[in-house]
Amino acid sequence: MTDSPQSPLWRSPVTSSDRLLLEMQRTIVEGEIASGSKISEPELARKFNVSRAPLREAMARLERCHLIERIPNAGARVVKLSTEGLRALYQIREELEGLACRLAAENMDEQEIEQLRGLLDQHLNTQRVREGESYYQEAGDLDFHYRIIIGSKNPYLINMLCDELYFLVRMYRVQLGMNGPRVSRAFDEHKAIINAIANRDGELADLLMRRHIAASRGNIELKLQQLGK
Amino acid sequence: MTDSPQSPLWRSPVTSSDRLLLEMQRTIVEGEIASGSKISEPELARKFNVSRAPLREAMARLERCHLIERIPNAGARVVKLSTEGLRALYQIREELEGLACRLAAENMDEQEIEQLRGLLDQHLNTQRVREGESYYQEAGDLDFHYRIIIGSKNPYLINMLCDELYFLVRMYRVQLGMNGPRVSRAFDEHKAIINAIANRDGELADLLMRRHIAASRGNIELKLQQLGK
DNA sequence: ACAAAACTTATTGTCGACAATTTATTTTTT
């Protein structure tokens, strides 16, 4: 129980179903397989040049991170994005990442905190160089959140957020094109959170992270409503 | 995304791996397969009279609810119970069930609340009849928590708590023999929580549930330390 | 006698084929 080396995110993908999982996660998050479309096992098995055994194993893990939904004897579909789904997802995220911040303020060592600061500076630079490029912003933001979650040192929390929920979070952000004007504001919020953690003020870090995520949710929810649905 | 009919807890177990999952969950939680022992696929396949395909599917889902841990090409082991694990588990539980209470206060309809009250009365009776029988207390307590979680109406929350975390919770309680003197106190706490939900006071319900779970954790942690480890 | 390497054994991961179930199409009935 000391650490959680189960998902292919934390170890190199040794087996064939590991590689499949990573590839399919990317494919679904990026929207290359349309949201809501049915998944044909024989078709995908041909496409990826594997048998159905590792494919089904990968699909079981895709279900685990809420990217597909399976019905026995009927098949699997890619999840549909919706405002209610986003709400439900971010309710959990607020709660769990708030907790992660509180625990990170207790459990992160000085070196980890310093690395976190470094990460923020680094992202500030790439952000200046590449104005408007949403990809870097996206990746940077995720790095930040991941490190804090890992800093909580709670294996279950790490597993739930990084291995399960975050793929859906990314899917919402990618498919709604998160290149908005929230860049610099998010940066300031990140900075404030780091300071709270460095001061070992878990309560404040918790509060700031909740607000940060709530703001992010509002942003995405707006986009979702603009797009008609 | 409206509801979550995926796990065999929410639909009747149609497939062979469904039945296997339910049986193995019970087996592990009750301790019939020793904590920490290795799981042999050929052996279990013979024991349950199935091929390895559905067995492996069931094992993938056992891993999801943290009852076993798998290492690629090396095999799977039943999880070991530990004080650190219990801590980590209950940290999450406090947070998520607190949230569940808050949401339940918003989203449960009058009928559900009434049923919840009925459940509590019913458990009071069986408890009086069968003094000291820990099984009924256990089942009753779980029923209570499950209903509130479902009352939150948040599919992700329901899935995470009922389908993933709660098996481990039960495993800790069962294997440490939770027949303690906390019976009547837990009953009063449950009553207070229901009242808060009925009054639509989500904040209070949240607080009371956190305390309730913290008390429960303290109880189990004590037992764990008594047993030497 | 101990350490390292080669070999043997056992377990896991993957494959192709078959059985069971669902979905789509055609046929029958009113």
Added chain:
DNA sequence: AAAAAATAAATTGTCGACAATAAGTTTTGT
């Protein structure tokens, strides 16, 4: 012609066998 029943096609779930990897044992060398 529309609805229902029967049939056909396709997809999912399961099986037994093989290949790849890891663990256990014996052999070899210093």
